[in-house]
Structure formats: C-alpha cells, structure tokens
Amino acid sequence: MTLDSLPTTQREVRLVSRPSGALTSEHLEVAETPLAAPGAGEVLVRNEWMLMASAYRELMNEDTGLPLPPFPLGEALTGRTVGTVIHSDDSSLAVGDLVEHFQGWRSYVTGPAQAFGKRDRAQFPGPEYFLSNGPTAWLGMVGMAQVGEGDVVFVSGASSGVGSIAGQIARCRGAKRVIGSAGSKEKAQYLVDTLGFDAVFDHHDGPALDLLRELAPDGISVFFDNVGGEQFEAAVQVASPGARFALCGALSGQVGGTDGGRPRLDLLAAISKQLTLRPFACFHTPDQIEDWNEQFARWLGEDRFVFPHTVVEGGVAKAPEALINLLERKYSGNVVLKLTDEDGSR
Ligand SMILES: NC(=O)c1ccc[n+]([C@@H]2O[C@H](COP(=O)([O-])OP(=O)(O)OC[C@H]3O[C@@H](n4cnc5c(N)ncnc54)[C@H](OP(=O)(O)O)[C@@H]3O)[C@@H](O)[C@H]2O)c1
Incomplete structure (x- = not known):
C-alpha cells in the first residue's frame, strides 16, 4: 500500500474506570482514533487475531498482583496479537509478513519493526495458533514439573487456555494418568473426549479433596495448578512422596474474588512428603515461544495434539463483551477474538 492509501483511523478499546468487582461494559470504551503514519524504521500492522485471558482483569486493578504493571486509565489496553504487515519502512519485515506482538485491543498498530516478531504462516493451520498459551503450559509442565513417563498428573482449571494445553503436554510426554478439574459437565466431557484427559471432575460436585481422591486413589506425582484455594490444599493431601508442583495461577482468587490466591499450606504434609513447590512466571521470551511452537507444530502434525x-x-468492538463472557466462564480453551467484523470492517 502507498502511504496515501493507508488507513488513517482505527478502533481501540480503552479502560475508562477501574472495576472493583465484576467487569462490565461501563469500564471499557471503544474509541475511533487517528492512526499515525509509519515513520523511518517502522511498520504498520493490521491486527487480525487477539488472545483473550482472565489475566486482563487483574491488569485493570491498580495493584495487579502479577509481575506486570496495571493498564493505564484512558489508554488502549494491550495484549497478545497476530497480524499482517501492510506497510514497512524496515528491511527486516515485508508487506504481507505475519507478525506477533503485544499491541492488541486495537485494529491497527504502528511501531518500530523490532517490536514485532515475524512468524512463518506455514507452521500452523491458521495464524490464531500462534496465540496458544503453550509457552506457559510448557514451562510449567516440563521446565518446572519435569513431567514424564509414569506420572499421575492433576491439572486444576483444566479447561482454561493454559490448563487445556498443560494436560495434553503431560499425555504426550507419557504420563500414566492425567486428571483435571473443570467448572461444568460439558467442559469435563470435552477434556476427556477431545483432549484425551483420563478423568475430569466438576469442582461443583463436592469437596475437591474427595473428588480428587476418588480419581487418584494412589496419589498424584505432578500437580499443575491454575486455581489455588481448595484445589491446591487438596493436591497437597493427595500428593505422593516427592511430588512436583508447578504453580501457574490462582483463578479462584483472581476471578472468584475469594482468597483462593492464599491457600493454607499443610507444612507438615509438604515436609514429610518432601514436595517440590515451584511457582513460576512465563514472560514469553523469543526462545520460549520458538521452542513451544516447534513442539506444538510437531504434535499437531502427528495428530497427537488439539x-x-x-x-x-465480531471485531474490536466485540472485545469487551468477549472478555466479560470469558470471566463469566462461558468459554473453554484458548479464547481468540477475530478482529474483523462480519462486513469486513474493523
Ligand atoms: N505463571 C504464568 O506465567 C502465567 C501465564 C499465563 C497465565 N497464568 C495464569 O494461569 C491461569 C490460567 O490462565 P488462562 O489465561 O489459561 O485462563 P483462562 O483461559 O482465562 O481461564 C478461564 C477459565 O478459568 C476457569 N475459572 C474461572 N474462574 C474460576 C474460579 N473462580 N475457580 C476455578 N476456575 C475458574 C473457568 O473454567 P471452568 O468453568 O472450567 O472453571 C474459565 O473458563 C490464570 O491463573 C493465569 O493468571 C500464569
């Protein structure tokens, strides 16, 4: 595209007030803004897919509780996105290249070419596959818990973006049994039928300790925690000696508004079983992304992974509703928003 045929405006989603409880559409606005023309060494990217995740809700708090700063008020939100370069003033990126970056929640973005990671379109069936939560799941399951053959694995929050990948990683690495927890019978069924979990309990069905004990009568050797709270406490009780815990998230404290992020640790049980507890943060370094994408593409190609x-x-305008629905647990797996409207507008 020549400079004069480039779009001059774009849509973006801004945080207008900080929610103190549930997020509503009042806290966000969709604004039409002028789009800066790309300058020397810059590119203009048309955003096409964006990842939705509960963590965006935490980033709306003044104190996020995450190793990331809060979203500033009055400015567009940010998040993981893939798009296509439509103008380039840098030799490292050409028009038509697929790129991944963190400037989501808007239809276009201009910036220095180095801020965009080039991706190979041929690697996956669609550009949205680059937005999987795999780097986090891989770091936790393999880097932290070192899952392998013979493990009995429990993944809490198994229908979340991270959990639905973490369980499959354990299966593909030879775990003997992969158990999950989810928030409905339908989600539990999907995890078993489509993703290959061995058994999944609905955490509404009773105390987590009873439900987990029933599915893992001989104990668990790996725990990948996305939920915290009662499920963490249950995992400590059911853990076998030497079990490894990868502590990824605390959804029951993040989305549930309870103190699920501060579960009680039965210290005597942890000491006597010599548990390894490894909290971790994945910052999606280029190496982490590349390692995961290679592994993911291989398993997809072998039909071993979904x-x-x-x-x-519905485009950028749909983003607030999509996040609210996600927080109300209406979706499962990795939630990706297509940033093009039905009529092709953005
Ligand atoms: N450590 C890291 O580097 C890192 C990186 C990324 C994400 N994380 C964390 O990993 C966790 C999963 O992230 P994600 O982006 O994959 O999540 P997500 O896709 O946003 O998960 C949404 C799902 O979480 C479940 N959920 C919501 N509220 C819950 C509650 N109160 N108790 C239990 N489950 C609840 C719901 O599933 P059900 O209806 O099935 O319950 C919901 O559909 C989060 O805690 C996130 O902050 C950590």
Whole structure:
C-alpha cells in the first residue's frame, strides 16, 4: 500500500474506570482514533487475531498482583496479537509478513519493526495458533514439573487456555494418568473426549479433596495448578512422596474474588512428603515461544495434539463483551477474538 492509501483511523478499546468487582461494559470504551503514519524504521500492522485471558482483569486493578504493571486509565489496553504487515519502512519485515506482538485491543498498530516478531504462516493451520498459551503450559509442565513417563498428573482449571494445553503436554510426554478439574459437565466431557484427559471432575460436585481422591486413589506425582484455594490444599493431601508442583495461577482468587490466591499450606504434609513447590512466571521470551511452537507444530502434525480454542467473531468492538463472557466462564480453551467484523470492517 502507498502511504496515501493507508488507513488513517482505527478502533481501540480503552479502560475508562477501574472495576472493583465484576467487569462490565461501563469500564471499557471503544474509541475511533487517528492512526499515525509509519515513520523511518517502522511498520504498520493490521491486527487480525487477539488472545483473550482472565489475566486482563487483574491488569485493570491498580495493584495487579502479577509481575506486570496495571493498564493505564484512558489508554488502549494491550495484549497478545497476530497480524499482517501492510506497510514497512524496515528491511527486516515485508508487506504481507505475519507478525506477533503485544499491541492488541486495537485494529491497527504502528511501531518500530523490532517490536514485532515475524512468524512463518506455514507452521500452523491458521495464524490464531500462534496465540496458544503453550509457552506457559510448557514451562510449567516440563521446565518446572519435569513431567514424564509414569506420572499421575492433576491439572486444576483444566479447561482454561493454559490448563487445556498443560494436560495434553503431560499425555504426550507419557504420563500414566492425567486428571483435571473443570467448572461444568460439558467442559469435563470435552477434556476427556477431545483432549484425551483420563478423568475430569466438576469442582461443583463436592469437596475437591474427595473428588480428587476418588480419581487418584494412589496419589498424584505432578500437580499443575491454575486455581489455588481448595484445589491446591487438596493436591497437597493427595500428593505422593516427592511430588512436583508447578504453580501457574490462582483463578479462584483472581476471578472468584475469594482468597483462593492464599491457600493454607499443610507444612507438615509438604515436609514429610518432601514436595517440590515451584511457582513460576512465563514472560514469553523469543526462545520460549520458538521452542513451544516447534513442539506444538510437531504434535499437531502427528495428530497427537488439539489446539483447544474458542473463536469469538465480531471485531474490536466485540472485545469487551468477549472478555466479560470469558470471566463469566462461558468459554473453554484458548479464547481468540477475530478482529474483523462480519462486513469486513474493523
Ligand atoms: N505463571 C504464568 O506465567 C502465567 C501465564 C499465563 C497465565 N497464568 C495464569 O494461569 C491461569 C490460567 O490462565 P488462562 O489465561 O489459561 O485462563 P483462562 O483461559 O482465562 O481461564 C478461564 C477459565 O478459568 C476457569 N475459572 C474461572 N474462574 C474460576 C474460579 N473462580 N475457580 C476455578 N476456575 C475458574 C473457568 O473454567 P471452568 O468453568 O472450567 O472453571 C474459565 O473458563 C490464570 O491463573 C493465569 O493468571 C500464569
């Protein structure tokens, strides 16, 4: 595209006030803004897919509780996105290249070419596959818990973006049994039937300790925690001696508004079983992304892995509703928003 045929405006989603409880559409606005023309060494990217995740809600708090700063008020939100270069003033990126970056929640973005990671379109069936939560699941399951043959694995929050990939990683690495927890019978069924979990309990069905004990009568050797709270406490009780815990998230404290992020640790049980507890943070370094994408593409090619995802259509204007629905637990897997409207507008 020549400079004069480039779009001059774009849509973006801004945080207008900080929610103190549930997120509503009042806290966000969709604004039409002028789009800066790319300057020397810059590119203009048309955003095409964006990842939705509960963590965006935490980033709306003044104190996020995460190793990331809060979203500033009055400015566009940010998040993981893939798009296509439509103008380039840098030799490292050409028009038509697919790129991944963190400037989501808007239809276009201009910036220095180095801020965009080039991706190979041929690697996956669609660009949205680059937005999987795999780097986090891989770091936790393999880097932290070192899952392998013979393990009995429990993944809490198994229908989340991270959890739905973490369980499959354990299966593909030879775990003997992969158990999950989810928030409905339908989600539990999907995890077993489509993703290959061995058994999944609905955490509404009773105390987590009873439900987990029933599915893992001989104990668990690996725990990948996305939920915290009662499920963490249950995992400590059911853990076998030497079990490894990868502590990824605390959804019951993040989305549930309870103190699930501060579960009680039965210290005597942890000491006597010599548990390894490894909290971790994945910052999606280029190496982490590349390692995961290679592994993911290989397993997909061998038909051993599914990209568990929900596609939400409707463009940037749909983003606030998509996040609210996600927080109300209406989706499962990795939730990806298609940033093009039905009529092709953005
Ligand atoms: N350590 C790291 O580097 C890192 C990186 C990324 C994400 N994380 C963390 O990993 C966790 C999963 O992230 P994600 O982006 O994959 O999540 P997500 O896709 O946003 O998960 C949404 C799902 O979480 C479940 N959920 C919501 N509220 C819950 C509650 N109160 N108790 C239990 N489950 C609840 C719901 O599933 P059900 O209806 O099945 O319950 C919901 O559909 C989060 O805690 C996130 O902050 C950590």
